[in-house]
Amino acid sequence: MLPPLIASINYLTLYKQGPDWNMQTFSHILKHHFDDDPDRVCLYILQTGQPDLPLTYRDLIQGAAGYAKTYEKNGILPGEVLILILQHGIDLIYAYFGAILHGAIPSIMPFLTEKLLPERYRADLVSLISITRPAGIVTYKEFEEVVRSAILPEDSVRNIFISGEVDTPFNPDFEELNGIKRNPDDIVLLQHSSGTTGLQKGVALSHQAVLNQLESYSAELGLMEEKDIIVSWLPLYHDMGLIACFILPILLKIPLVLLSPFDWIRAPYRLLQAVSAYKGTLSWLPNFAYNFCALKIRDRNLVGVDLSSWRAVINCSEPMYLESHFAFFERFKGLGLKYDALVTCYAMAENVFAVTQGGIREPVLIDEIDRDSLQMEKIAREPQVGKPSVKLLSAGKPLAGVKVQIMNSEGMSLPERKIGEISINSNCMLNGYYNRPDATEKAFLNGWYLTGDYGYLVKDHIFVTGRKKDLIIVGGKNVYPQDIEQLAMEVAGVHPGRVVVFGVFNAELGTEDVVLIAEVHTDDPEERERISDLIRQTVTRGSAITLRQVVLVGKRWLIKTSSGKIARIANRKKFLEDFGLNSS
């Protein structure tokens, strides 16, 4: 059973009762915890092969103060951007909150993986720097050369900070730190999606927007600082990891158990062991992680594991499937997992994080609808006898302070059960895409943020049915097809401009497969295999994305639009008709 909702003890509510609520910033809240409860553990860092490392608020603030002092001494000004290129761990955490304490704007860039070519990483970094115009970059000594080589003479970057060479932790006087002088409307942080395209649109969020989100989201979740513990393996450069599983717990005094995504993907059982060991109550997972855990964990890694403390396992950041919930529940119900703990959420960085949350106050609503009406008529009708139907999971209702409407292509609001673009208006919207007024303007219509997702409403419940934009989401990670197509066109033997990339749902994995189709000159099977391998290799090393299927076709197979562009949706349809799901 869920604990009763007691919203009144959450910290932001306490703050709100104080006279200074309108002057609240991250630094005010951190100062409060530091003064009030310095010995409380805010974070347990779990790393393979090392003992768990607990950090108190004192440790956190002191470590962050060392970074803040280093930024200050080197002339970083409040309001300037700092890019953090660090692995998951204590340095990243201190560097991040150091930026906050200094009043600078932190932004985490994913670390180079062994798959990605350093040249390609460098090119992405060059592009990130040119748009975001950071004043400094924080990284490791070993990585300094790569970072330095990405800085052009006229760039904004004045300093590269090396994580091992910053000031030692100390007890700060908050009044002397610049962070406490920031205004609630000032930008506190930037969030980027990964990949070349994603890095060019940094979501800029104000203190006020983030705190508004934390206030309404914590109330909806019924968070209680004495009872809840969040366990996460999510990357901190992603909104779900950064907001729900990093900023929220630390600011709201909910202890956080943090695993690295690198460790989790190789040993998914570590999440369950951590939930059991720490009596974790909440976790956020992308849909694929339900399938991944259900399929790839051995019984021997579950000996003694007890999941009865888990009250909310929140499915979020890619399309949610009932089958994935079933698979997860069947696999782990013997360990005390409650079915009601499997809940849903719809979120995006542009709204800080959550737009909706389902399953906390009432069970997750399931809507069974007629499949053909959904696909052909864009209506969610009740199932017809003898016709195929689909069961969709409700993402829940909008949080307090968030309004949602379904719009048609003319921007008109649609009635219940009609499918259109989900648009939102809230008290926690982004300030804008950083240094991209053009992109910001395009994202809004009459004050409503256009999400690019399709969906419908039933009694305030939101059901997400698909995407308008060509984005592919793999394991919760955004993949922009144009980035991948560009890479594949570099391969000799591929017709320039004759490549298409799209996503196809893979039910076994619970996420999308990335499929690439390219037109080539040759019919020779060996030559085709060579080109296909080269495409895979070029794409992986250029984007860290693994292609599930590479299909080589002859000239003029691909469908183009009247304006000569490759039509992704039409080609996807043709692929499914011609090749089915399992061809290679």
Place this chain on the structure above:
Amino acid sequence: MKSEIDIKLASFISTEILKQPNRTVDPQAALISSGLIDSFSLIDLALYVEDEFGVHIDDSELNASTFDSIDQLSDLIQTRS
């Protein structure tokens, strides 16, 4: 012995991981650093090796510095079995 292990590994990789049963995988070809096997599939390979050869590969070893090719993986299996 080694060639038998190589054949089994190559067949598992092409059929189960790459989903291209007709494909040949060069025993010397880089698997992890080239991105042929992504991080989601590494655990599949480890579970297969354990079931098929009774050799345990720890999750901390699932990276290109422990093995990156079929050749290296089959050496590792032989050393441990």
